[in-house]
Amino acid sequence: MKRKNTTALLLAVSLMAVAGCAKKQKPQDLPPPPIGAEGNTGAVTAPTGPTPGSQADFIASITADRIYFDTDKSDVDAEDQATLATQAEWLKKYPNTRVTIEGHADERGTRDYNIALGARRANSAKNALAAMGIDAARISTVSYGKERPEALGSTEADWARNRRAVTVTVQ
Amino acid sequence: MRTLPSLLLLAGALFASAASAQITGTVTDESGNQSFVVAIPPLTTPDDVATPAGQTADLGRKVAEIISNDLNATDVFTPKGPAGLRGIAMPEVTAPAFAEWEGLGAENLVHGFVRANTDGTLMVGCYLYDVSLKSEMVRQGYVVGPRDWRRAAHKCADSIYSRLSGENPFFDSRIAYIAETGPKGNRVKRLAIMDSDGANHRFITNGQALALTPRFSPDYKSIVYVSYIERRARVYVYDIASGRQRLVTESPNQTFSPRWSPDGSSILYSMSVGGNTDLYRVSSAGGGTPVRLTNTPAIETGGSYSPDGSKIVFESDRSGSQQIYVMNADGSGQQRISFGGGNYATPEWSPRGNLIAFTRVGGGAFRIGVMSPAGNGEKLLTNSWQDEAPTWSPNGRVIQFFRTTQGSGKTAVMQVDVTGAKERKIDTPVDGSDPAWGPILP
Numbered sequence: 001m002k003r004k005n006t007t008a009l010l011l012a013v014s015l016m017a018v019a020g021c022a023k024k025q026k027p028q029d030l031p032p033p034p035i036g037a038e039g040n041t042g043a044v045t046a047p048t049g050p051t052p053g054s055q056a057d058f059i060a061s062i063t064a065d066r067i068y069f070d071t072d073k074s075d076v077d078a079e080d081q082a083t084l085a086t087q088a089e090w091l092k093k094y095p096n097t098r099v100t101i102e103g104h105a106d107e108r109g110t111r112d113y114n115i116a117l118g119a120r121r122a123n124s125a126k127n128a129l130a131a132m133g134i135d136a137a138r139i140s141t142v143s144y145g146k147e148r149p150e151a152l153g154s155t156e157a158d159w160a161r162n163r164r165a166v167t168v169t170v171q
Numbered sequence: 172m173r174t175l176p177s178l179l180l181l182a183g184a185l186f187a188s189a190a191s192a193q194i195t196g197t198v199t200d201e202s203g204n205q206s207f208v209v210a211i212p213p214l215t216t217p218d219d220v221a222t223p224a225g226q227t228a229d230l231g232r233k234v235a236e237i238i239s240n241d242l243n244a245t246d247v248f249t250p251k252g253p254a255g256l257r258g259i260a261m262p263e264v265t266a267p268a269f270a271e272w273e274g275l276g277a278e279n280l281v282h283g284f285v286r287a288n289t290d291g292t293l294m295v296g297c298y299l300y301d302v303s304l305k306s307e308m309v310r311q312g313y314v315v316g317p318r319d320w321r322r323a324a325h326k327c328a329d330s331i332y333s334r335l336s337g338e339n340p341f342f343d344s345r346i347a348y349i350a351e352t353g354p355k356g357n358r359v360k361r362l363a364i365m366d367s368d369g370a371n372h373r374f375i376t377n378g379q380a381l382a383l384t385p386r387f388s389p390d391y392k393s394i395v396y397v398s399y400i401e402r403r404a405r406v407y408v409y410d411i412a413s414g415r416q417r418l419v420t421e422s423p424n425q426t427f428s429p430r431w432s433p434d435g436s437s438i439l440y441s442m443s444v445g446g447n448t449d450l451y452r453v454s455s456a457g458g459g460t461p462v463r464l465t466n467t468p469a470i471e472t473g474g475s476y477s478p479d480g481s482k483i484v485f486e487s488d489r490s491g492s493q494q495i496y497v498m499n500a501d502g503s504g505q506q507r508i509s510f511g512g513g514n515y516a517t518p519e520w521s522p523r524g525n526l527i528a529f530t531r532v533g534g535g536a537f538r539i540g541v542m543s544p545a546g547n548g549e550k551l552l553t554n555s556w557q558d559e560a561p562t563w564s565p566n567g568r569v570i571q572f573f574r575t576t577q578g579s580g581k582t583a584v585m586q587v588d589v590t591g592a593k594e595r596k597i598d599t600p601v602d603g604s605d606p607a608w609g610p611i612l613p
Contacts, residue, residue: 072488074446107580110516110530110537110559111383111605112428112441113486113493115404116448116470119425123446142403143425143443147381152355154577 053094055169062086066166067125071106071159074120076128084125087167088132098170101125103143104150106159111145118143125165140170207335208249210277210302211239212256214295215264215284222287224317230285231258234295234324238281240368241328241342244569246592247335251277264298269305277302281331285320293320297327299334309334321370322612329611339566342367345609346571347385347394348584350374351602355580360604362396362409367564367608369584369598375409384428384560387609388435388455395419395429395438395455406440408455420453420461428472431455433480439464441472450474450485450502464502475519476500477544484508484518484527484544495529497544508546517560520544522610523567526589530559530572539572541589552591560604565611571597573604 050056059065065087067080076084091097103122105114122141130136151158214231224230235253242248256275259267264282272280280300288294292314299309309330313323322343329340350363362375362382376382380400387394394409398416404425409416419438420426428441438455441448448470453461465471469489476483484497490507493514498505509515513533520527526541531551539558540551557575564570571586584603587594597603 072492107575108532108557110473110493110532112472113470113488113516115425115427116441116443116472119443119448120446120470127446141446145404147358147360147383149356149580152580154580 053097055171058087058090058097058167058169061090065168066164068160069121069163069165071163072109072117074117074124076124080125081128084128084167085132088129088134091129091134091138098138098140100140100142100168100170101129102148102166102168103141104148104162104164104166105146106162107146107149107154108159109146114145115143116145118145121163121165125167129167206246206249207279208251208277209242209279209281209331209335210256210272210275211235211242211250211252211281213253213258214282215259215261217261217284217286220287222293222317223291224293224320227285227287227293230293230320231283234283234285234320234327235281237321237324237368238328238331241325242332244342244586244593244595245332245336245588246590247332247338251275264296267300267302269300269302273302279308279331279335281327283327288314291317293317293323295320295323295327297323297330299331321366325367338568340611341564341566341569343612344565345387345391345612346584346597346606347387347396347609348573348599348606349382349385349604350599351582351604352378358580362394363599363603364394364411365599372600375411384605384607386430386607388431389433389610390435391609391612395431397427397429406438408438408457417457419455419457420451422461426451428474430475432476433478439474439476439483441474448472450483452500464498465505466502473517477520478522478524482520482544484520486516486518493532495527495546508542508544509549510546511549519561519563521563521567522565526567528561528563528570530561539570539587541570550591552587552589553585553594558585560606562606562608564608571606571608573606575604 050060063083063086067083101122103118105117122143126139126141149162151161213235216227216231219226219228232253239250242250264284267280267282280302282298284296286294295313297311301308311330313326315323325343328342333340344367346367347364350361351358353359359378360382361378362385365372380398383397385394385396397404398407404427406419406426406429407416408419425443426440430439437452439452442451447468450464450471451461453459467489469487471485471487474483474485481500482497483500486493487496493516494507495509495515495518496505496507515529515531517530518527527544528541531538531540537557537559538551539553539561542549555574556577558572561570561572569588574583574585582602582604584597584599584606586597
């Protein structure tokens with residue numbers, strides 16, 4: 001039991017690393033998941049494409065794993081809806097897969113408020129997926145506030161990239 | 172873990188003739204505040220011997236440095252020395268060369284000595300004189316273990332500060348804060364504690380889990396803070412002696428922004444339920460049922476008790492932007508008190524009760540400010556790209572906060588007195604944020 005959990009965790013970490021690079025490239029350009037290559041486990045082999053139902057498959061199958069927000073805002077606009085619709089479509093194909101939505105804020109806010117704001121954003125994305133027919137029980141949320149920026153500069157463009165809600169599959 | 176031994180007060184508070192003495196000859200700055208010129212030559216020693224804390228003569232100079240640094244924290248004093256001042260002989264401690272110090276422009280004079288006792292303790296004698304009146308104002312003696320020699324210096328500075336300013340002491344107190352290392356995208360954040368001047372630093376958590384927003388309990392025995400140890404924000408109480416921590420409330424929701432009630436019996440915190448953040452209160456003993464204090468679709472967070480525990484100041488964006496509100500401790504009577512432009516956040520009620528410190532966001536800057544609990548007399552104390560999260564000294568005269576550097580995201584614990592005249596960086600081994608000032612030590 002313990003060993004299995006460890007394996008699952010390692011997989012999740014490896015896959016998240018892939019997801020981290022994914023947004024800068026076309027999903028089709030993704031390298032194969034490095035699971036087998038890392039030699040951590042012999043449990044999974046990656047033949048030619050992402051394992052169906054995996055995080056890598058999720059990333060390869062959707063428009064984007066994240067939606068973006070305006071300053072201090074948490075509403076989901078039409079573009080976000082279209083992105084989330086592709087996530088919902090994938091989730092319907094894999095009804096046993098659960099996801100966590102991570103809400104984030106930019107650095108130009110106070111710490112506690114940004115945790116609350118990230119929670120609001122993650123919940124907006126969750127509600128949108130639920131409205132598309134995904135069982136809310138499959139979706140958990142977490143807010144990181146301003147603690148985990150992705151763009152590391154201090155420009156308007158950086159802040160726009162950090163005001164985000166990211167959907168991550170729970171493997 | 173050891174507990175801090177209480178300081179032995181030998182000579183008691185001998186204010187002698189000082190009670191009738193008038194303080195004269197003080198300088199007045201532009202803001203109308205009096206500033207006392209205080210000469211602080213190195214403390215002397217009756218016998219220069221080795222101790223676990225160093226030679227007693229060296230300690231005499233270091234104690235004077237700490238006193239000088241402490242007194243320079245507020246606009247009440249203009250300390251001179253110990254650098255550049257001559258040492259004193261033992262008989263001068265009780266019979267100062269007043270004319271000489273007056274000639275140097277000193278209005279007040281600190282003398283003292285460090286003596287190694289035969290039982291291994293140190294005795295620090297601490298004297299304050301009015302130079303022109305040639306009168307003694309403070310005579311204190313502190314007996315400490317060698318490890319606590321700095322506390323004797325802080326106690327001496329506290330006595331001088333209180334005697335001359337009429338304010339309560341605050342130097343002998345501690346800070347909990349977050350020590351930060353690592354790249355901006357993946358900062359390692361550790362709970363850490365230190366003396367009010369940054370000395371005696373100690374890391375508490377190992378950095379495996381993101382740690383945020385600590386607060387010392389009123390008795391210094393525990394720290395309430397936020398940890399992501401279970402991959403989401405949750406409020407824990409960390410027991411310093413045992414190194415164990417426990418959740419303040421079992422909930423599937425994220426909890427954050429914790430504060431103690433002044434008597435330590437309750438913890439005020441924020442909880443996000445379905446994306447909606449409100450303020451809650453729960454017994455700090457654990458196991459109690461949380462009481463919900465706000466109930467709006469807006470974000471309510473950053474709660475802080477008034478010193479008598481009867482009221483709570485907090486921030487809410489119910490008006491469309493972050494603003495500061497005051498309510499009764501049971502959640503009734505909510506009233507907005509901030510009305511300036513931009514956002515107001517992180518309110519903290521002064522231990523004196525007379526002021527609310529806050530972060531004001533606007534015009535491309537995050538600044539620390541103060542206003543009355545009714546919202547009057549707003550005054551901004553700092554001006555920087557990003558200053559936030561004020562915390563009060565135990566006597567309500569000084570504020571610590573943290574400053575973030577644009578671009579690099581590097582952070583530093585900063586300090587400013589409540590007039591805005593004296594701003595300084597607190598030295599920490601690595602970057603620091605979220606300082607929280609504890610009460611004065613007994």
